Amino acid sequence: MHDTNGSDIIRSISEIVGPKGLLRGDDVSARPNYSWGAGSCPARAIVRPASTEELSRVMALCHAHDQSVVPWGGLTGLVNGITCAPEDIVITLERMQAIETLDAEAGTMTVQAGAILQQVQEAAEQAGWLFAVDFGARGSANIGGMIATNAGGNSVVRYGMTREQVLGLEAVLADGTVISSMNEMLKNNAGYDLKQLFIGSEGTLGIVTRAVLRLRPAPRTVQTAFVALENFQDVAGLLRRLGTEFEGKLSSFEVMWRNHYHYLVEETGKHQAFLPTHYPYYVLLESEGADPERESEQFMAVLGGLMEEGHIADAVITQSGQQAAQLWEMRDDVETLINTISPVAVFDISLPIRAMAGYVSGLEADLKQRFPDARLLSFGHLGDGNIHLGIGPAQDKHAVECLVYERLAGVNGSISAEHGIGLEKREFLHHCRSPAEIKLMQTLKDALDPKHLLNPGKVIQRGQGA
Numbered sequence: 001m002h003d004t005n006g007s008d009i010i011r012s013i014s015e016i017v018g019p020k021g022l023l024r025g026d027d028v029s030a031r032p033n034y035s036w037g038a039g040s041c042p043a044r045a046i047v048r049p050a051s052t053e054e055l056s057r058v059m060a061l062c063h064a065h066d067q068s069v070v071p072w073g074g075l076t077g078l079v080n081g082i083t084c085a086p087e088d089i090v091i092t093l094e095r096m097q098a099i100e101t102l103d104a105e106a107g108t109m110t111v112q113a114g115a116i117l118q119q120v121q122e123a124a125e126q127a128g129w130l131f132a133v134d135f136g137a138r139g140s141a142n143i144g145g146m147i148a149t150n151a152g153g154n155s156v157v158r159y160g161m162t163r164e165q166v167l168g169l170e171a172v173l174a175d176g177t178v179i180s181s182m183n184e185m186l187k188n189n190a191g192y193d194l195k196q197l198f199i200g201s202e203g204t205l206g207i208v209t210r211a212v213l214r215l216r217p218a219p220r221t222v223q224t225a226f227v228a229l230e231n232f233q234d235v236a237g238l239l240r241r242l243g244t245e246f247e248g249k250l251s252s253f254e255v256m257w258r259n260h261y262h263y264l265v266e267e268t269g270k271h272q273a274f275l276p277t278h279y280p281y282y283v284l285l286e287s288e289g290a291d292p293e294r295e296s297e298q299f300m301a302v303l304g305g306l307m308e309e310g311h312i313a314d315a316v317i318t319q320s321g322q323q324a325a326q327l328w329e330m331r332d333d334v335e336t337l338i339n340t341i342s343p344v345a346v347f348d349i350s351l352p353i354r355a356m357a358g359y360v361s362g363l364e365a366d367l368k369q370r371f372p373d374a375r376l377l378s379f380g381h382l383g384d385g386n387i388h389l390g391i392g393p394a395q396d397k398h399a400v401e402c403l404v405y406e407r408l409a410g411v412n413g414s415i416s417a418e419h420g421i422g423l424e425k426r427e428f429l430h431h432c433r434s435p436a437e438i439k440l441m442q443t444l445k446d447a448l449d450p451k452h453l454l455n456p457g458k459v460i461q462r463g464q465g466a
């Protein structure tokens with residue numbers, strides 16, 4: 001939707017944000033319109049406000065003129081949440097990247113929402129703290145985009161998702177109202193916790209402009225191991241045992257099914273074989289602590305004991321940061337998967353750990369029957385009940401999606417553990433959300449954005465669930 005005299009609103013926006021704040025023509029089409037895309041964004045303009053106040057005025061104008069708006073962060077999201085129609089304008093916070101303050105006593109950091117994850121991590125580290133969300137797209141993902149998608153990543157098993165790292169935030173609503181909830185305390189039960197409305201709502205309820213982040217004490221030492229296991233029961237048992245034996249210091253527990261490890265190491269040749277490739281399961285695990293000597297001894301003793309008991313079949317304990325980095329490069333290498341299996345359908349599901357092995361083997365059998373040429377690669381943040389699936393070549397992506405999601409409904413799983421819904425998964429939302437839940441989402445959307453101008457059509461469609 002846009003006003004009948006479309007160029008008037010663009011002129012008025014340009015008066016608010018100035019020449020640096022507005023891109024048009026080729027500068028717009030050079031940007032992408034889909035996850036993993038190159039150019040071809042069809043939007044009318046890209047608006048780059050330099051402050052919350054500018055954004056608030058732009059949004060008020062858009063609201064008055066029925067102008068739809070799509071918020072952009074670092075464009076690393078994987079569910080087409082940033083996709084625009086020709087009538088939309090884009091709002092990007094790429095001119096709002098400041099780290100405003102860091103309270104080294106309290107362990108809090110106040111940032112503008114365009115701040116890039118890696119810069120936030122580095123600023124925390126320099127001050128002796130840890131910002132505890134980390135994942136492969138750290139060089140581009142923004143705090144605003146991470147809050148909007150409630151990103152998870154590699155340390156959720158210890159620190160929780162982005163939601164757990166946000167103490168407060170500021171957001172601009174569809175009509176330009178600024179909601180400042182810049183709380184700095186861990187505890188604040190004074191009425192509704194309004195920040196939660198914006199965390200994980202994928203830019204459909206407001207545009208996040210600033211945030212107060214919670215930092216964690218930086219670990220002084222990290223122990224890393226890559227282990228092989230003979231059966232899934234041992235994988236689940238290992239997670240449970242390490243939770244206790246490492247005294248709450250287990251910070252990553254990433255599983256790779258053989259189909260994934262074997263593919264990356266033997267078939268693409270892109271990664272070193274740290275262990276033989278014939279075992280059915282592999283786990284990349286880490287524990288973080290304060291005393292290097294004690295932690296190292298404890299780590300070796302626990303893993304050694306589990307090997308003696310026969311729960312771990314083989315293991316490498318890394319001897320250097322470089323070895324650990326190589327293992328993480330392999331685990332985070334989604335790009336090889338996307339580039340070498342084409343077309344690939346990528347999934348981000350969660351389900352109870354007890355149902356995982358049966359789910360994956362059942363899906364593998366379904367695929368073999370329906371699409372004999374397709375392969376399944378399975379891996380993920382098992383400590384969080386989250387597995388990623390890469391399936392391809394998936395010529396009929398929709399049919400593959402139906403297979404994956406229908407089987408998931410039977411085990412009370414979720415179609416999105418961490419990437420969100422965007423446009424890509426919207427039609428499947430009913431597999432894991434009840435009609436009453438979808439109706440309540442609709443009610444929230446109608447209350448905060450009655451004209452449905454903010455990231456229109458993402459997560460839920462107007463009237464869906466009515």
Ligand SMILES: Cc1cc2nc3c(=O)[nH]c(=O)nc-3n(C[C@H](O)[C@H](O)[C@H](O)COP(=O)(O)OP(=O)(O)OC[C@H]3O[C@@H](n4cnc5c(N)ncnc54)[C@H](O)[C@@H]3O)c2cc1C
Pocket residue numbers: 070071072073074075076077078080081082093113134135136137140141142143144145146147148149150151152153154202203204206207208209334418419422455458
């Ligand atoms: C290699 C790779 C690895 C990844 N690994 C993980 C992982 O382990 N765990 C995980 O959770 N995710 C992972 N992701 C995806 C992850 O969701 C995104 O990387 C990140 O959370 C999105 O941040 P972004 O700034 O790129 O947002 P974008 O992609 O730009 O936007 C994502 C969504 O947020 C909205 N949005 C953006 N900024 C704002 C804002 N300021 N206010 C309101 N709405 C906004 C957009 O409209 C869109 O709907 C990975 C992605 C890649 C490419």
